[in-house]
Amino acid sequence: MAETLTITDNRTGKQYEVPIHDGTIKATDLRQIKVTPDEFGMMTYDPAFMNTAACKSRITYIDGDKGVLLYRGYPIEQLAEQSDFLETAYLILFGELPSAKHYDEWKRNVMLHTMLHTNLSKLMEGFRHDAHPMGMFISTVGALSTFYPDAKDIFSAESRRLQTLRLIAKVPSIAAYCFRHSIGRPFNLPDNDLSYVGNFLNLLFRMTEPRFTVNPVLERALDVLFILHADHEQNCSTSTMRAIGSSHADPYSALAGAAAALYGPLHGGANEAVLRMLNEIGSKNNVPAFIKRVKAGEGRLMGFGHRVYKSYDPRAKIIKRMADLVFDVTGKNPLLDMALELERIALEDEYFVSRKLYPNVDFYSGLIYQAMGFPVDMFPVLFAIPRTAGWIAQWDEMLNDADQKIVRPRQIYIGSGPRDYVPKEKRR
Ligand code: CMC
Secondary structure (H helix, E strand, O other): OOOEEEEEOOOOOOEEEEEOEOOEOOHHHHHHOOOOOOOOOOOOOOHHHOOOOOOOOOOEEEEOOOOEEEEOOEEHHHHHHHOOHHHHHHHHHHOOOOOHHHHHHHHHHHHOOOOOOHHHHHHHHOOOOOOOHHHHHHHHHHHHHHHOHHHHOOOOHHHHHHHHHHHHHHHHHHHHHHHHHHOOOOOOOOOOOOOHHHHHHHHHHOOOOOOOOOOHHHHHHHHHHHHHOOOOOOOHHHHHHHHHHOOOOOHHHHHHHHHHHHHOOOOOOHHHHHHHHHHHHOOHHHHHHHHHHHHOOOOOOOOEOOOOOOOOOHHHHHHHHHHHHHHHHHOOOOOHHHHHHHHHHHHHOHHHHHOOOOEOHHHHHHHHHHHOOOOHHHHHHHHHHHHHHHHHHHHHHHHOOOOOOOOOOOOOOOOOOOOOOOOHHHOO
């Protein structure tokens, strides 16, 4: 028997049977509930989409209570252990792990597009020397739409495939240019014989040597961090990508919007905020006083808490383990002890325990990035590179979903009723 929800409207005494699919009712099925026929009908009020599924998706699964994260069914722990970012990106984008032949083709095709148009690099030179790299990243990704007007052809699968290759290939180049610009060094050219991450390190850090030597431990660590950040279902930036894409804007414009949503300190800017917080706390001795201030509502413990995870974020567990391998190469980040102390105290404290606040992906990632030589304001950019794979996959899924239309939430109007315009001289 089909599952239904029976609703009784006490205003009219009428009963309604609303079908249940996947533990969900359709919000538009509530519209039949009305007192008079000319009414709009019942709506749901759900600021911040706390309890609203906006799409059906086959890409990423999260069980927030159990701390489970799957990309296309594969556990994040197995991917972090055995896969690499380009393979994981392929999985997220196309639904299956590639065969060896398809992997090689994919890698070759991505690496073919790593170069940036000279005019794009000239545009980047126009930023102030102290421009925030994320601001540069957002603007430059948006500017890509002017270089590839063919991207407007969003209903052509071939065009979408080409823009996908361009975006996956060019975001590390743009990110590296942001970094080089901020330190006043010339832009490096890609070395496509290196791995995707190896080439990114080359774009970032090569100086005068003819060939950049990649440290394999740091290369692998960054690759794993990229895998962990590749997708996370309907978060703020992904929802933005889908929302902008739903108006049929080109993918570069939509991705610039998604990156802008990521920039905020409650989302991808949290890794940057964690480092600033640790610097502000200053020493392990100040941790209890800081925790006290957080509990009194004077600021948040950045890198803690999550809308979906109500247990330890599985990505944070992997990053914490990996930190030791990186610190063996780079030397320990002096902020690590303070972070461990914060975690220890918070995980024992009633305030954090009762609210199920655990370290999230951003709590430890910044410590690794900093040890690898990245300035703090590059952290959100490092988040945006791998998340590009997730954003494009979600955008593509949205465009191919017959249920989707232009995003257009409703509101409950609580403003003034109709009133007559008052000329300036008669206003009080
Ligand atoms: N420090 C202190 N208290 C917190 C924190 C925190 N980091 N996070 C949530 N709370 C408290 C909050 O004050 C509220 O308490 P009360 O019920 O007494 O008012 C309760 O916990 C529930 O918080 P909420 O704000 O209703 O939860 P939310 O689901 O709206 O917010 C969050 C989720 C991630 C925005 C929030 O936990 C937060 O601001 N964390 C710090 C920023 C951060 O680390 N963001 C990165 C998220 S993971 C990476 C990503 O996906 O971008």
